[in-house]
Structure formats: C-alpha cells, structure tokens
Amino acid sequence: MHKVRTGAIVAITLVAGTALAACGTGVAATPAAPAQPAQQQIADLFPQWNAALATGDPQRVADLYAPDAVLLPTVSNQVRRTRAEIVDYFTKFLKNKPQGVIEDEIVDVLDADTAVNTGVYRFTLTKDGKAQEVRARYTYVYELRDGKWLIVNHHSSAMPEG
Secondary structure (H helix, E strand, O other): OEEEEEOOOOOOOOHHHHHHHHOOOOOOOOOOOOOOOOHHHHHOHHHHHHHHHHHOOHHHHHOOEEEEEEEEOOOOOOOEOOHHHHHHHHHHHHHHOOEEEEEEEEEEEEEOOEEEEEEEEEEEEEEOOEEEEEEEEEEEEEEEEOOEEEEEEEEEEEOOOO
16 A cells, blocks of 8 residues: 655745736745655665665665664664664674564655654574564654755554564
8 A cells, every 4th residue: 555645835926916916016926846756766765775775785885864863763662863874783783684674654745854654674694594574653754954864753553463
C-alpha cells in the first residue's frame, strides 16, 4: 500500500496588487513560496538509504543523517544522539547484511524543507549464515539542509505481533 499526503502550502499571487504596483500605488507583488518537494522525491530517499546499507559502510549510512539527528534503532535499546553513536549502531547492524523493503508507506510533505516518511518495512538479515526477516514500523523525519535532504529523526521498532 502506498499513500501520499501533502501539507498545505498555498502561494497567492495578487494580480490586482501587481497591477496597482505598476500604476504607482506602492503595492508590491507577493513573492512565490518556495517550491514544495514532490512526495515521490521524499519516497525515493528510502531506496538511497537502503543502498547505503548495501555498501556495508557505516560512515556512508551516517552521511544520510544530520549532525544533530536522533536514531531510535530497531535492534538496540540505546538512543543514538551523535554521529559517533549512529556509526557505532550501523557498524554492528551492517554485519547482518540488512536489506529493507517497504510494505506500507505514508509520505507527508510538511513544507518546502520538512517531510516525514512513515510506515512498515521488512528487513532481511543474515545471522550465522541464516536469513531471517524482521518486520518493523518506521518513521523518518527529513529536513532540507544546504540543498540536501537529511534524516533528523529515525525511529524503527519491531512489530509487537511479529
């Protein structure tokens, strides 16, 4: 299931005001609001994150997180608040060769610089040479910083009913 919702951003152009400004009344045109990212652009951030996992490089995965990001990981009880803690988590997690598939996704574009992707994903992990699957709920909160979408909050928890 794939559901996409858009936050409310409305750009109003005052045609009459523009015309009055041209007539010397002093009314200026309202600048357009920044372009809102497409929901698909936000949805495409998960495959990029998943591809970073496939490299096996925890630094590359951590590069997708903002310096002040918070990670509440699936298979650790420790809240990760720094890049070093995020790298530490992925150093251990990547040993299981994780690959995720989204089963249910909701993308909310809140404004031009903030979006949320939440839903359910399934991970295939390899432990002791045996593949196992873990279904989990997830939330990624993204912010556009210096032209790049970064994860500022990532919460993933195993499904309570398996």
